[in-house]
Amino acid sequence: MFSLEATDVAMLEDPVAKVIAPGGKIWFARHPQHGVVGTCALLKQEAGVYELTKMGVTESARGLKVGEQLLQYVLARAGQMNMQCLFLLTNRRCEAAIHLYEKNGFRHCEDIMQRFGSAYERCNVAMRYVGI
Template identity: 40%
Template structure:
């Protein structure tokens, strides 16, 4: 059974490793990644954001962050599911929980940045209700696709 919980400090290593795994598989770690993954409390939570963790048998297998950009606008970032847990709808569950958390935080807009090589992720984002857009400045050299959802 999958349990969706809010981030707690004991999940910091899992948040880092789950994200490092997919970044290393497809890209290279960038300064923006390191800042966020090395200090999720300071970079995400203390600035008004949130992190969702998916647990399977009490073990973190998925995660997603909401980064507050300005009042009402949040970035969905650092969504990851462990290789062993992929194919079990964990990304869907984490995505839905993250969108609900954004609503609780008062978001009216959620955007994300991704890369066109991440086809399963992009398919998930469309299913969750995101649409392609242009216009946000990206801190990532790997970003070639932006998507947005109005709540």
């Protein structure tokens, strides 16, 4: 759907250094018939502030509610972490994902767009989780 940007490449080439070492987490979703079909990460941006990022599900698993289950799992784990703010950055072309985020407690947020939206050229939607 998008070209990889430098930020994406750096994170995907060394997730331990870019996500885990600074205090983030990475999860994978496994389906009984399809194997590993999804992933999601929480990237620590600053003390108490995390970005939900690299959420995706393979095409073969779309429609199986894997994304929703993975998101709910990650949100439950986020609630156990010491964070004051959880946000995500996306593009309005990702309509199904945006609907999923809204359904699960994310709200559009101009403050998040101002603070973090420039991290990706493709970013034109910023959302903050209201469950924290």
